[in-house]
Amino acid sequence: MIDIRNLDIDMGRSRVVSKLTARFETGRLHAIIGPNGAGKTSLLKAICGLLPSAAGTIRLAGHDLSALSLQERARLMAYLPQERTIAWDLKAIDIAALGCAGLSAEDSRRHAQQQLVVMGLSDKAENSVFSLSGGQRARVLLARLLATDAKIYCLDEPLTALDPAWQRRMLEVLKARAVQGCTVIVSIHDIGLAAQFADDLWVLDQGRLVAHGVPEVALSDDVLRQVFNITGMFTDGRHLRIDPKALPEHSA
Numbered sequence: 571m572i573d574i575r576n577l578d579i580d581m582g583r584s585r586v587v588s589k590l591t592a593r594f595e596t597g598r599l600h601a602i603i604g605p606n607g608a609g610k611t612s613l614l615k616a617i618c619g620l621l622p623s624a625a626g627t628i629r630l631a632g633h634d635l636s637a638l639s640l641q642e643r644a645r646l647m648a649y650l651p652q653e654r655t656i657a658w659d660l661k662a663i664d665i666a667a668l669g670c671a672g673l674s675a676e677d678s679r680r681h682a683q684q685q686l687v688v689m690g691l692s693d694k695a696e697n698s699v700f701s702l703s704g705g706q707r708a709r710v711l712l713a714r715l716l717a718t719d720a721k722i723y724c725l726d727e728p729l730t731a732l733d734p735a736w737q738r739r740m741l742e743v744l745k746a747r748a749v750q751g752c753t754v755i756v757s758i759h760d761i762g763l764a765a766q767f768a769d770d771l772w773v774l775d776q777g778r779l780v781a782h783g784v785p786e787v788a789l790s791d792d793v794l795r796q797v798f799n800i801t802g803m804f805t806d807g808r809h810l811r812i813d814p815k816a817l818p819e820h821s822a
């Protein structure tokens with residue numbers, strides 16, 4: 571569980587997250603949504619201890635983030651940054667195995683291979699990563715993330731570069747991790763997919779938490795209109811049907 575109280579985050583002279591209080595429960599898939607520049611990445615970085623907070627507290631699994639050593643944090647959590655840079659042209663399996671700290675070479679290879687299977691890359695394990703497509707490379711990095719077996723996962727736009735089937739499959743995989751007892755937070759731009767797969771939505775706008783709850787509650791008519799500048803409605807289940815006509819700019 572992640573417990574955040576009155577969090578402020580500054581970037582230079584600007585406050586990019588203000589007075590944010592949130593509790594991300596274990597066992598649920600949480601999606602942070604909001605327009606460009608809303609503060610999603612800043613919040614995820616702060617949770618991972620990669621961005622200092624100007625005020626407030628962040629507790630991870632009962633521990634104050636600031637009291638955890640780098641090693642303790644690394645054992646507890648896994649982070650997928652928004653920028654996906656792969657510096658070296660290693661084999662896919664060697665990249666995935668970077669997530670397996672503490673295992674013997676043989677176990678780490680076996681574990682990495684299992685995660686490549688989950689990500690549909692079993693036949694690409696021995697391929698150099700630079701020879702893979704953009705979406706396949708993205709899936710190698712997701713395999714590395716899964717290989718950590720962390721208790722907390724923070725993923726910044728994990729669906730980037732994935733085709734529609736893999737976007738859904740990835741959200742199912744993350745949901746399964748949550749059900750197994752992990753805390754999983756993703757930032758995501760596709761609010762339709764977020765509504766369909768996430769247990770809880772957290773809506774950020776200009777650094778403030780403006781709504782949260784199950785998708786039908788968090789994505790009220792007002793939020794759709796005022797935050798996202800669109801209209802839409804929930805049909806059966808959690809299917810959000812978005813009106814194809816965008817609202818005129820600043821119509822809210």
Ligand SMILES: Nc1ncnc2c1ncn2[C@@H]1O[C@H](COP(=O)(O)OP(=O)(O)OP(=O)(O)O)[C@@H](O)[C@H]1O
Nearest residue numbers: 581582584586604605606607608609610611612613
């Ligand atoms: N390095 C930086 N220096 C100064 N301001 C920054 C920096 N990085 C981000 N910001 C500002 O912080 C605010 C929040 O940015 P952030 O990246 O957290 O938003 P986001 O919700 O993740 O956006 P997006 O959906 O576009 O990825 C924005 O106004 C942005 O301009």
